[in-house]
Amino acid sequence: MNLQRTNPGLYWLQRIGFYVLVIIITLYLLFPFFWAVLTSFRKAGDLFLPPLQFMFAPSTLANYQQVFANASFQRGLLFSLVVATGSVAISLLFGSFAAYALGRFRFRGKQAIMYIILAVSVFPQIAVLGGLFTLIRNFGLFNNPIGLILSYLIFTIPFTVWVLTSFVRDIPGELEEAALVDGASPLQTLFQVLFPVMMPALVTTGLLAFINAWNEYLFALTFTSSNRTVPVVIANYSGATQYDQPWGPIMAASIVVTVPLIALVLIFQRNIVSGLTAGAVKG
Template structure:
């Protein structure tokens, strides 16, 4: 039954309420980001203006200039890139092998392994912080990016394995059988046949793992004292005195580290959707 023809008033009322709900949710989600961007283009004294005066105040890029001229922010940005990229690469390599074994082979204890992986992925960071800190100090890796890379693997590898395993299960077995008939070894089958098919899932897990590693704060704060990643650098931003809080520079730095993530998500959004929904529907 076509509601638009039978009851046009109710039809347009429902559509109006739907678009109103979409508008309210959009404003609720985008307003904090909009205000952060606006603050990053305002001077420190503008923060004491009324909301309307603050919006209409003249813009300035001095906050961004000061942020990029800050040596601590430059080092933090470099360390964040190194740690996040290294953690993602290691996670994808190890996760791909693990997902291939869990998704293609049958062995005793397979379900238990998957349950353990799922349990580790939801384990709170604070629960393992003390033990990891003792291990990092004992191995002499304190204030070393290597300590952050391996500590980030605690939450990137389980997520990678879990997502890729679901994807590998959905790959038709005929592809693997055809490669084996042609004389390909299991490793050749994995690298030359399955990896190209797994590309949407690899992009999805890699990007989401990168976002988690890029935004991680607790381990970076605990395991480093000077070689810190950018979230810790932003949290420790200070002004000319102990009573000065440079909110404009803090917001500018936050925008600088957030925009690349937004661009990556927009560029790979189709891969993300296809990767997350892979294996959800069996045909």
């Protein structure tokens, strides 16, 4: 406000520069998605047109019709939904128990456990791929959704525990004390008192874990042969010949897979913001 009064020209120059920078960053981030949407509505022959002609070429729904008529894509959607939902549900259940213990109780080795969880969450998938493949094959879980769900827990549970632990630490202890005075057991306190308070963090953590499981490619490619998830199905799209790359159907399938994630983020955006910012300020 002082700058606006003392030097209006500099103030408005900073304002204009700020909004120009925001517009440039927004266009830079959204342009790939915009181009993918355009490609999904274009014919195969239009893909080789110059950019301006490509942008204003006639639209068609043939790519989307081809995608939804593909039985492999339909099975991939269902398979991805089952695997992602199962892994998130298990992660939230066990992650909540672990976060409650790590955030509320004091015991020897607590910090070491937290550092181990953090190390596991950033561990590269390729490092455990060989051993995990051997375990899944020996237990008869190859090409089975249970095998994928268990493998996804490697990166969903550590992430869930780490995020929820920081949230549980900031929940007022008076809530638990009041529940214990009323005769509630620790499990009743967790489910009936803390879970409602943790709902923003649970929604945020569950949604982010769901997105990671939904988009996962390496484990799904390695541990399945016929029951493929959507990313693997899209990556294996092939044209009529070996020289034909069906970019239109690939982009259409990618848009179909991305739209549900965007819708979930828009629906739960308030929970996401409150869950990510919870515990950021103490006082």
